Amino acid sequence: MGENREWNVKKIMVCLKRVVDYNVRIRLRPDGSGVVTDGVKMSVNPFDEIALEEALRIREGGSPVEILVVSIGPADCQQQLRTGLAMGADRALLIESDIQVEPLIAAKAILKVIEREQPDLVLLGKQAIDDDCNQTGQMLAALWQRPQATFASKLEIVDGRATVTREVDAGLEVINVDLPAVVTTDLRLNEPRYVKLPDIMKAKKKPLQTESLASLGIDLEPRIRVLKYEEPAPRQKGVMVADVDALVAALRDKGIFN
Amino acid sequence: MSKVLIVAEHSGNQLNQSTARCLSCAREIDPAGADVVVFGSNCGEVAHQAAALEGVARVLTVEREENQAALAAIIAPQLAVIAADHDYILGPSTTFGKDLMPRTAALLGVGQVSDLMAVTGPRQFQRPVYAGNAIVTVEVPEGLKVVATVRTASFKPAAEGGAASIVPNQVAAELPAHTRFIELRTGGGDARPDLQTARIVLSGGRGVGSGENFKLLFALADRIGAAVGASRAAVDAGFVPNDMQVGQTGKIIAPEVYFAFGISGAIQHLTGIKDAGLIVAVNKDPEASIFQVADIGLVADLFEVIPALDKKLG
Numbered sequence A: 001m002g003e004n005r006e007w008n009v010k011k012i013m014v015c016l017k018r019v020v021d022y023n024v025r026i027r028l029r030p031d032g033s034g035v036v037t038d039g040v041k042m043s044v045n046p047f048d049e050i051a052l053e054e055a056l057r058i059r060e061g062g063s064p065v066e067i068l069v070v071s072i073g074p075a076d077c078q079q080q081l082r083t084g085l086a087m088g089a090d091r092a093l094l095i096e097s098d099i100q101v102e103p104l105i106a107a108k109a110i111l112k113v114i115e116r117e118q119p120d121l122v123l124l125g126k127q128a129i130d131d132d133c134n135q136t137g138q139m140l141a142a143l144w145q146r147p148q149a150t151f152a153s154k155l156e157i158v159d160g161r162a163t164v165t166r167e168v169d170a171g172l173e174v175i176n177v178d179l180p181a182v183v184t185t186d187l188r189l190n191e192p193r194y195v196k197l198p199d200i201m202k203a204k205k206k207p208l209q210t211e212s213l214a215s216l217g218i219d220l221e222p223r224i225r226v227l228k229y230e231e232p233a234p235r236q237k238g239v240m241v242a243d244v245d246a247l248v249a250a251l252r253d254k255g256i257f258n
Numbered sequence B: 001m002s003k004v005l006i007v008a009e010h011s012g013n014q015l016n017q018s019t020a021r022c023l024s025c026a027r028e029i030d031p032a033g034a035d036v037v038v039f040g041s042n043c044g045e046v047a048h049q050a051a052a053l054e055g056v057a058r059v060l061t062v063e064r065e066e067n068q069a070a071l072a073a074i075i076a077p078q079l080a081v082i083a084a085d086h087d088y089i090l091g092p093s094t095t096f097g098k099d100l101m102p103r104t105a106a107l108l109g110v111g112q113v114s115d116l117m118a119v120t121g122p123r124q125f126q127r128p129v130y131a132g133n134a135i136v137t138v139e140v141p142e143g144l145k146v147v148a149t150v151r152t153a154s155f156k157p158a159a160e161g162g163a164a165s166i167v168p169n170q171v172a173a174e175l176p177a178h179t180r181f182i183e184l185r186t187g188g189g190d191a192r193p194d195l196q197t198a199r200i201v202l203s204g205g206r207g208v209g210s211g212e213n214f215k216l217l218f219a220l221a222d223r224i225g226a227a228v229g230a231s232r233a234a235v236d237a238g239f240v241p242n243d244m245q246v247g248q249t250g251k252i253i254a255p256e257v258y259f260a261f262g263i264s265g266a267i268q269h270l271t272g273i274k275d276a277g278l279i280v281a282v283n284k285d286p287e288a289s290i291f292q293v294a295d296i297g298l299v300a301d302l303f304e305v306i307p308a309l310d311k312k313l314g
């Protein structure tokens, strides 16, 4: 974090999604209606954790910034919001919903909160590791009519503008955007801190507000219907070879090298 | 007029192969073909390359100074206008398409099918979720435009042999001034085949140990005309640049042959290589999960195997 920086970010909103922990080997429900989540470890989406870490670092590098964490989903999402508060967010908002919330609906819900809260920066993961959609940040930026800087691996804020380094297929792209803006985070932006026990205790006293998704007055009709979940086609069992000669022979056998 | 519109990805003078792959997907939706739209400051060369693809009905060009760097905030409002008469709008599931398409979908008031991997009905598609550990079938209700990013590894590039007309377009969309392109820093591996289109890919993981040791892989790659990739651990450790990462959050690739050296085979990595024709794994740990998906596995030290391969395949 540089010194002498002119700070103009006063409020940062971070979106946290509750997902099946990335270490869990998922199982499908027998009727193909989804994945088994009963008794399965749930966590904050790793990309969103990075988003929150970045917000904390912005605060630690300068003047006071209020950090609000927001989640959309069932009442259990309070656990993930508490994790966010324990990491250092100031307050939390749960938009409660028992229906599957697709990215467009999530974006509309977040926009409602933005209109009320007026954050200078919205940070969220580039994708959630459950549906792997990679849409919400971009959709939010479109509806909000503000800049988007997706797949961020570096973020610098100076004079009401953010310079963002983005991980793209060709390498690293640097763009500069006016604030407020939406920034979606990639894995190399930072390494999130571990939550310590005293912080968990402190987080219990921080405000966590709940309101229902239905009360926001947005259209909840899904634009995409999910019909069924299936196992991916398995790859055929391969062979083990004993040494490099056997490897080369096997490759030649497959017609790869002549 | 075509029902399907494809957004071309290009570097300014070279059409990306992802466009030809989107075209194959488009023809499964509508065999009659698709329109391709090219946004740029000078679209001529790229438009000609697109027009030469088999199955392209028309190439629409939108030339504007602001379109030089493909910024989603700038392109999306123009794309939303151009797409007004199309039922399906496809872009590649590359960082270009992933950035642009959801912004466009939101402007059009519809959802997006991400990483479309199969067309199973006129409005029904399959896509991977949970890092490829499950496949969902989704349906876009009648009356809504279908916006999708196409998982390029799932579709072969369309052949050449077309001669579509090129139609310049003016788009009266107001463009924002809030987003500015500064620079693009490339990994510099331009002399080697592109990771996303190469026939053979050699990847190294944490087991390679250092950036210096990656030179072994580069040397072998150059000898056999392969591209070089890496696991996240190898990129995070700073051995190689980010554009070489293969996997859930890196590139999804489908080479004919994929070699994994010193890669353990985490699900996030495997999701990037599932469509490879042949997976070859070299790892000194016989329990490594990469061996569960490998077609050919060798339990050995990569520092002995790579030089030996270099000799025998050279």
Ligand SMILES: Cc1cc2nc3c(=O)[nH]c(=O)nc-3n(C[C@H](O)[C@H](O)[C@H](O)COP(=O)(O)OP(=O)(O)OC[C@H]3O[C@@H](n4cnc5c(N)ncnc54)[C@H](O)[C@@H]3O)c2cc1C
Pocket: A022, A046, A047, A129, B204, B205, B206, B207, B208, B230, B231, B232, B233, B234, B245, B246, B247, B248, B249, B250, B251, B261, B262, B263, B264, B265, B266, B267, B268, B269, B272, B282, B283, B284, B285, B288, B300, B301, B302, B303
């Ligand atoms: C949200 C999320 C997204 C992710 N996205 C990606 C992604 O896109 N791509 C990706 O790759 N990972 C991704 N990961 C990380 C992934 O979970 C693994 O941590 C990573 O793939 C491990 O890389 P590795 O196999 O190189 O390292 P390790 O798991 O450490 O494996 C190293 C292997 O090298 C072997 N080895 C060591 N020395 C030698 C030697 N001399 N000879 C032969 N073998 C040797 C070891 O036996 C070991 O199996 C993601 C993780 C998360 C949480």
